[in-house]
Amino acid sequence: MLTFTLRRLLSGAVLLVVITMLTYTLLFFSSESIARNILGEQATAEQIALKEVELGLDQPLPVRFLTWAGAALRGDLGTSWFNSEPVTQAVLNRAPVTLTLMIFSIICVAIIAAALGVLAAVRRGWVDQVVQVGAVIGDAIPGFVLAIFLVSIFAVNLGWFPAVSTIRPGAGPEVWIASLLLPAIAIILNYVTSSAQQFRSAVIKELERDYVRTLRSRGLAEKEIVFKHVLRSAAPAGLTVLSLQFIGLLGGIVILERVFAIPGLGAMAVNATVLGDIPIVMGVVLLTVIIVIIVNLLVDLANGALNPKVRLS
Incomplete structure (x- = not known):
């Protein structure tokens, strides 16, 4: 298990270096005059040149990246080019909101999807049909459309939830719950049936294996077979799908935070990209990759624990 973990950590470190390098390069190539964006259209050529020297933009791109990477390794991600706020502080202030929403939503998706998937695989009938039809509908309807629909009904018309987030520094748990519950419901509705379908397919595949017939022939109860043996073997497929959905949600959360005006990482990354605030963008990218x-x-560790063959792959 130790070798397996070290291999995964090494591949993760390579991924971190490659993505940060590509992102840093693309940000500078896709930006126009960053110094002019900061100083405004009225800035003179001399002021722009001085600003570029101040920001280190007069240095070759590889030198700039190595300088940034070296500082990042020491825990210094720099400061915002527009408001001089430390990047680390800006990211850490926004991260709890985004991560709370994502982790809570994915946990709910995992619990509900596993229950629905097992029920659909064992009982079939109308539950199976609901899961399969729901998976098609969930994939067809974009998350932001569902979010706008929920806001219109439950926030604007019924007034059960705030239409926009009221989370502020020092806000109590009731404010967080009221602000994040509706977007969490949007995420759950968008992901749960497709995840349930994956659990269903994995459970059905396991129920058709020889060892299940052997367990039944020995007189084991169906519940014991399903929850003690089948679900354990089917879990890796479900966990893999949930991890992919969690990673995909890192990108989709940008739109949800816009719809609900949530002060999270997504909204900050969009604003920083529009302005050309590269230190902020790189801080968000670094945290996202981590x-x-x-x-x-x-x-991978969970799959390796459930299925020792994974550790050998």
């Missing part, structure tokens, strides 16, 4: 690496590592 989250992806951690999620993949945890899923």
Whole structure:
């Protein structure tokens, strides 16, 4: 298991270096005059040149990246080019909101999807039909459309939830719950049936294996077979799908945060990209890649624990 973990950590480190390098390069190539964006259209050529020297933009791109990477390794992600806020502080202030929403939503999706998937595989009938039809509908309807629908009905018309987030520094748990519950419901509705379908397919595949017939012939109860043996073997497929959905949600959360005006990482990344605030963008990218690496590592370790053959692959 130790060798397996070290291999995954090494591949994660390579992924981190490659993605940050590509992102840093593309940000500078896709930006026009960053100094002019900061100083405004009235800035003179001399002021722009001085600003570029101040920001290190007069240096070759590889030198700039190595300088940033070296500082990042020491825990210094720099400061915002527009408001001088430390990037680390800006990211850490926004991360709890985004991660709370995502983790809560994915946990709910995992519990509901596993229950629906097992029920659909064992009972079939109308439950199976609901899961399969729901998976098609969930894939067809974009998350932001569902979010706008929920806001219109439950926030604007019924007034059960705030239409926009009221989360502020020092806000109590009741404010967080009221602001994040509706977007969490949107995420759950968008993902749960497709995840349930994956659990259903994996459970059906396991129920058709020889060892299940052997367990039945020995007189084991169906519930014991399903929950003690079948679900354990089917879990890796479900965990893999959930990890992919969690990673995909890192990108989709940007739109949800816009719809619900949530002060999270997505909204901050969009604003920083529009302005050309590269230190902020790189801070968000770095944290996002680290989250992806951690999620993949945890899923690989869980799959390795459930299925020892995975550790040999």
